[in-house]
Amino acid sequence: MTQHRRVLMCSPEHYGLKYEINPWMHLDDSPDTLLAMGQWQALYSTLTVDLGVQVDLVDQAEECPDMVFTANAGLVRGKQVLLARFRHPQRQLEEAHFASWFEANGFEVLKGDPGCYFEGEGDALFVGSTLLAGYLKRSDICGHRWMADCFETSVLSLELVDDRWYHLDTCLFPLNADTVVYYPGAFDPYAQSVIHNSFNTVVVPEEEALRFCCNAVVIGRHVVLPTGCPVLCAELEERGFMPHQVEMSEFLKAGGAAKCLTLLLDNSG
Numbered sequence: 001m002t003q004h005r006r007v008l009m010c011s012p013e014h015y016g017l018k019y020e021i022n023p024w025m026h027l028d029d030s031p032d033t034l035l036a037m038g039q040w041q042a043l044y045s046t047l048t049v050d051l052g053v054q055v056d057l058v059d060q061a062e063e064c065p066d067m068v069f070t071a072n073a074g075l076v077r078g079k080q081v082l083l084a085r086f087r088h089p090q091r092q093l094e095e096a097h098f099a100s101w102f103e104a105n106g107f108e109v110l111k112g113d114p115g116c117y118f119e120g121e122g123d124a125l126f127v128g129s130t131l132l133a134g135y136l137k138r139s140d141i142c143g144h145r146w147m148a149d150c151f152e153t154s155v156l157s158l159e160l161v162d163d164r165w166y167h168l169d170t171c172l173f174p175l176n177a178d179t180v181v182y183y184p185g186a187f188d189p190y191a192q193s194v195i196h197n198s199f200n201t202v203v204v205p206e207e208e209a210l211r212f213c214c215n216a217v218v219i220g221r222h223v224v225l226p227t228g229c230p231v232l233c234a235e236l237e238e239r240g241f242m243p244h245q246v247e248m249s250e251f252l253k254a255g256g257a258a259k260c261l262t263l264l265l266d267n268s269g
Contacts, residue, residue, distance in 0.1 A: 002015070005219070006054040008263040010103075012040050012068040013060045014192075017254060021088045023163050024255035037248035043224070043246050043258055050244065051219045056265060058101045064094045069149065069256045070175055070263040071121040071169060075097040077151050077267055080108045084120040087138050110150055118143040122167035127199060128177035130157045134168030149262035156198060158191040164210070169259050171209060173216045175202065175223075175241070181216070181232065204232050212248070213255035226257045 016035075017030040047053040060067045073094065076080040086092045102109050112118055123139035124147060125132050131153050133221040135141040136157050137160045148155045158168065162185060165171035171186035172195075179200040184192050186209070195201060202211050208229045216225035221241050225232070233243040248257040 005052065006056065006265040007254075007262060008056050008058060008073070009040075009044065009263055010058050010060050010068045010070050012036050012115065014062045014065055015060070015068050015254075016065045018065050019090050021090060022166050024253065026253075029253055031250035032252045033250075039247055039250055040261065041128040043248075043261060046224055046244050046246055047217070047219070047262070051222055051224075053219060055262075057104070059148065061093070061097050064091075064097065066091055066254065067094050067097065068251075069122075069254075069260040070098075071260050072119045072167070073263050074102070074109075074120040075124045075147065075267075076107070076265055077107060077126075080110060080150070082110050082112065082118065082120070082124075082147060082150060085112060085114065085116065085118050087117040087119070098262045112143055112146045115133045116140045116146070118140040119157075119167060122260070124170050125168060125172065125174055126267060127174040127180055129153055130198070131173065132158060132168065132180075134158050134172075136159050136160050137163065137166040155234060156194055158194065159188040159229075160186055160191075162186050166255070167260075169215055170212060170255070171214050173214050173218065173259065175218060175236075175239075181214055185209070202232075202235055204229075208232055212252060212257040215259040217258050217262055224258050226252070 042229045073085045099109050115141045119138045123134040133144045144155045146225050165186035172182035175181050181202040183204050210211050211228045212226050213229035213232045216223050223241050227245040238241045
């Protein structure tokens with residue numbers, strides 16, 4: 001199994017709720033920005049100090065409150081990045097900032113059809129050499145052929161059917177090269193059958209899916225995930241993994257958690 005040891009993060013200097021673009025966002029329930037900064041720093045410390053991950057940082061633009069969710073910036077493999085094309089105009093402002101960071105750090109930036117929305121690792125996750133790609137809520141299925149051609153890999157298209165799990169990484173994560181953890185209720189029946197027929201699976205209960213337990217970062221045998229997920233943590237321990245729970249309450253208010261705050265920069269599949 002490839003161990004991902006380098007990620008991109010963005011300190012939440014300008015994080016906050018300024019609009020509503022998913023069911024989790026409510027302008028009358030804005031995050032506590034000081035608490036959010038503390039939670040981000042706890043995640044950063046868990047990754048860097050506890051797990052030895054190299055974290056690169058991109059500066060947050062003041063006009064981009066959701067730029068902290070760096071997983072959506074693109075999909076990286078080797079020194080190439082497929083740059084995101086965000087569905088909502090509020091987040092399209094992020095694209096130029098991320099493109100500049102990637103170019104300045106030696107990545108080849110690839111851009112798809114402007115009319116085809118693609119939201120990076122939010123909707124595209126490698127399981128071994130196979131790429132799982134979510135669509136319908138944020139990303140379009142028209143981008144799946146582009147991903148397959150750019151990276152010369154097979155892509156399994158998975159339809160998301162519940163607005164609460166609007167990105168693939170909110171309801172599924174690869175545990176290793178042949179096992180995925182997921183919440184079936186987020187997917188249509190065909191996608192559920194594709195997942196079950198292609199991989200070993202760990203099914204999570206709805207109450208923990210609603211805590212974004214699948215929005216997790218896997219580093220070797222370590223799994224960083226939000227607090228409040230005892231069923232999944234017990235399952236991970238039984239399988240020989242070590243869970244690291246981090247409080248993510250202020251980021252859940254915007255529909256994100258641990259994985260949303262990191263983008264893999266050494267994703268070789």
